[in-house]
Amino acid sequence: MQERLLDYYKAIEAASKQMLEAARMEDWEGVVRCEGACAVLIEQLRFKATSLELPRTDRAEKTRVMQRILRNDAEIRLLAEPWIADLDHLFDSRLQMIH
Template sequence: MPREPDVLIDYYKAIEDSSLKMLEAARAKDWDGVVRYESACAVLIEQLRYEAQAQDLPPEQRKEKTRIMQRILRNDAQIRCLAEPWLAQVEHMFEGQSQMVH
């Protein structure tokens, strides 16, 4: 069965869209939303890996892929900056609980 030529780039675009939604959720301090979109990204990445085994990205789409990947990495960096205080707070809560147990 022939595959659409844009299948791979569409996966990159969908991953970028999910990463942007993760960033928006992180900005809103909606950590459950961040986890949901992160799960969606993981599924899309696995699907992309599977599709990439059967076909290559056409040369004319490789630059677009690079631009998309750069935006995804920027989103990820911003999410990490926003999540660090929340993660530190969660870690502090668990430290307090473990001290209560001993």
Template sequence: MPDMLIDYYKAIEQSSARMLEAARLKDWDEVVRCESACAVLIEQLRFQSGQQELAPEHRKEKARIMQRILRNDAQIRVLAEPWMAQFEHLFEGQPQVMH
């Protein structure tokens, strides 16, 4: 269990890296699982950041981690675009149901 805020950022980065690896392997179920894990960690981080502050010595590391997460996310989106286009194609011509 992370005990400092920086540990949450590191855990999110690790989950992001696993998500990217799964996307490279076209394992979309694993991408979704990793995305869910990231969402839980982000919620925990939000809660913890209300309870404690990021130590000043961790601010540069946080910035580097965030940049890596953003790069991973961009690569995942590029890898997922063909899959998403194929998925959307399945629903072309289907009647749109509004709830």
């Protein structure tokens, strides 16, 4: 099977979808695991992009995949905001106890 850059974009999209599903279930540890998988895939894409070229015929699909990844990311951020605010509040409370 011929290796294609588009396959890496699609794998990143799949990992971002799993991350979104974990965020919807408030499984923040799962979100972190999926985020790690995304980071590995992104590094693999960067490495492969040095030796492979995205064919012109794949560029429109790459754009659609990237848009879906960005939508997933935006929804994850919205879901995580309350959790992040709680975490900030917890750290602020601990800092106040120290002072």
